[in-house]
Amino acid sequence: MxxxxxxxxxxxxxxxxxxxxxxxxxxxxxxxxxxxxxxxxxxxxxxxxxxxxxxxxxxxxxxxxxxxxxxxxxxxxxxxxxxxAALAAKVETGGPAISAADLTGRLDLHTTSGSIDVDHASGPLTLHSGNGAVTLSDSRSPDASVTTGNGAVDATFASAPAKVNITTHDGAVDLRVPHDAGYYIDAQSSGSTPDVKLPTDRNATHEITVKTHSGGLKVH
Known part of the structure; x- marks a missing residue:
């Protein structure tokens, strides 16, 4: 080009x-x-x-x-x-990628066709990509909602989140969380058997929901 x-x-x-x-x-x-x-x-x-x-x-x-x-x-x-750092941000792009680093406020990031990368966030997160991968690194966010239409999700939490909800239509999910907390885990994949390395406790105060239609799913 x-x-x-x-x-x-x-x-x-x-x-x-x-x-x-x-x-x-x-x-x-x-x-x-x-x-x-x-x-x-x-x-x-x-x-x-x-x-x-x-x-x-x-x-x-x-x-x-x-x-x-x-x-x-x-x-x-x-x-x-x-x-x-503490100012909440809402971003909507018609296609290109979005990235964010070292922010403590609420983030609401949407792109129709592009990747989303969030590093060292500690506020609530709502992330959506219509056609692109989402990467969440070293997160301390208490509440994260991630959706993609066609793209993988790779998420790592440095502190135990209270609630995580990840949904992809066509893309793998790899979620890593600290092991020093108890979690209720609901992991569903139409195209593969979920690989969950953590015990699940229905009475736990930390809740993880991961669903993918087509793609591998790993929680560890």
Whole structure:
């Protein structure tokens, strides 16, 4: 694939001291989230385009900071967003990948066709990819919901989650959790026999539900 004809870069920022949510909506742009040490949301865009220049806006809106990006045609632009670690974030992309690292607030990440990578998160998680893998690394999230239409899920928890719900239609699941807690485990796969290495306790306060239509399933 040839590189885009026109290089593109830009930067924006918005004060988020009174905001409760970072709301990101993009078409044709990937999104990277990382924790910062200020009360601002800072956005940097890098990449290129062939025909129409990207359109990006960053502005406070009520109790949220809204980031909107559009990139049509032959366009390859990535948004690098730095935000306060505890600020909740909701991200919806029309296709490209989403990644997040070192955040403590609630994360609600959705992509129609791209991967999702979340590292060192400690807030509640809702992750959905229509056609892409989801990777959750070193998580301390108490509650995680992960769904994919066509993509594997690889999840590792550094502390025992209270509730995990993972569902894939066509993709393997590999879930690793600490062994110092008791779990009630409901593991179902239409295409294979679930490989569960942990005992299950119906009275346990930690609950794991994993379902896949087509793909291997491992909980350990």
């Amino acid at each position: 040839l590189p885009p004809d026109h290089p593109y870069s830009g930067s924006w920022q918005a004060e988020a001291g009174k905001s409760k949510l970072l709301d990101v909506r993009t078409e044709g742009m990937g999104v990277t989230l990382k924790a910062g040490d200020t009360s601002r949301v800072e956005v940097k865009a890098t990449g290129g385009y062939d025909d129409n220049a990207p359109e990006i806006s960053v502005a406070p809106s009520g109790e949220k900071v809204a980031v909107v990006g559009k990139c049509a045609g032959d366009c390859s632009v990535q948004l690098h967003i730095t935000l306060p």
